Amino acid sequence: MAKAGGWLGRVRAGLARTREALSARLDDLLGRDLDQAYYDELEEILLRADLGVGTPDVARAALREILVEALGSPAPLVLEPRPAVILVLGVNGTGKTTTIGKLAHRLRADSRRVLLAAADTFRAAAADQLEIWAGRSGADLVRHREGADPAAVVYDAAQAARARHADVLIVDTAGRLHTKVNLIEELKKMDRVVRRELPGSPVEALLVIDATTGQNGLAQAREFKAAVPLTGVVLTKLDGTARGGIVVPITQELGVPVKLVGLGEGIDDLEPFDPEAFADALLTPAAAPPGEGPRASA
Ligand SMILES: Nc1nc2c(ncn2[C@@H]2O[C@H](COP(=O)(O)OP(=O)(O)OP(=O)(O)O)[C@@H](O)[C@H]2O)c(=O)[nH]1
Numbered sequence: 649m650a651k652a653g654g655w656l657g658r659v660r661a662g663l664a665r666t667r668e669a670l671s672a673r674l675d676d677l678l679g680r681d682l683d684q685a686y687y688d689e690l691e692e693i694l695l696r697a698d699l700g701v702g703t704p705d706v707a708r709a710a711l712r713e714i715l716v717e718a719l720g721s722p723a724p725l726v727l728e729p730r731p732a733v734i735l736v737l738g739v740n741g742t743g744k745t746t747t748i749g750k751l752a753h754r755l756r757a758d759s760r761r762v763l764l765a766a767a768d769t770f771r772a773a774a775a776d777q778l779e780i781w782a783g784r785s786g787a788d789l790v791r792h793r794e795g796a797d798p799a800a801v802v803y804d805a806a807q808a809a810r811a812r813h814a815d816v817l818i819v820d821t822a823g824r825l826h827t828k829v830n831l832i833e834e835l836k837k838m839d840r841v842v843r844r845e846l847p848g849s850p851v852e853a854l855l856v857i858d859a860t861t862g863q864n865g866l867a868q869a870r871e872f873k874a875a876v877p878l879t880g881v882v883l884t885k886l887d888g889t890a891r892g893g894i895v896v897p898i899t900q901e902l903g904v905p906v907k908l909v910g911l912g913e914g915i916d917d918l919e920p921f922d923p924e925a926f927a928d929a930l931l932t933p934a935a936a937p938p939g940e941g942p943r944a945s946a
């Protein structure tokens with residue numbers, strides 16, 4: 649024991665500088681978002697300690713496995729029986745209306761009849777914006793005048809969805825802070841009305857989170873979830889952020905799957921979330937097929 653301790657003690661002392669360099673920098677990484685920048689830094693730390701290029705490769709493979717496990721299985725939207733309802737919620741400017749436009753386009757391409765409800769009656773411009781997306785995607789629209797009760801829009805849209813045999817009714821709501829009690833009550837009312845008017849229809853409540861807000865988005869999600877039974881998250885603006893790793897804590901801490909991701913402002917920039925593809929996209933530089941090593945494309 650004493651001998652082993654002595655040996656260990658000497659090696660430990662000898663490795664002091666390497667260890668300090670490693671652990672101080674590993675500590676810096678703790679608590680940060682898991683993203684490409686994180687991975688690059690981890691790789692650099694391992695290489696600086698001369699652990700060799702093989703070690704970053706092993707670390708990459710292990711990290712991929714951890715990510716895929718943490719992210720769970722793909723969770724597609726529930727769209728049957730028809731008409732299916734999708735309520736789209738979130739704080740201001742996260743990309744709700746844009747996501748609805750893109751989603752309507754995807755569903756139309758899949759030959760589904762889509763009806764959009766402009767339940768953001770806060771500003772007339774909000775319904776105008778949704779109307780433009782309806783035109784682009786070939787969806788129908790129900791709108792009321794500015795300042796109307798959002799639940800009344802939802803009521804009319806539910807009747808229209810039934811009368812016009814819509815396959816999917818998507819409800820656009822006004823951006824709201826999760827801390828505003830009356831606005832959260834308004835959301836609950838919309839949720840109640842649509843369930844009452846379309847009994848038997850599946851209701852997706854999708855929370856739209858702007859990935860660039862990082863951990864803040866997670867705090868929003870907790871509050872929304874306490875108010876409305878969320879069925880999924882849409883993570884937008886992944887194209888412009890180094891914080892894409894926020895997907896992991898969202899999935900794990902909320903227990904709500906990420907269902908869609910927004911990758912730009914265009915009509916085609918929305919994709920179903922695929923955990924395996926996401927882990928690869930996060931860890932593998934563009935153009936390098938998996939397994940070719942971290943700098944194969946450089
Ligand atoms: N880069 C990028 N921009 C996006 C994405 N999704 C939305 N945006 C942009 O984000 C801005 C806000 O989008 P909106 O769809 O109006 O957001 P909203 O949540 O409906 O906003 P409010 O209704 O005001 O709460 C617009 O400039 C969009 O083009 C995305 O995935 N990537």
Ligand SMILES: [Mg+2]
Pocket residue numbers: 744745746768774820821822823
């Ligand atoms: Mg909007």
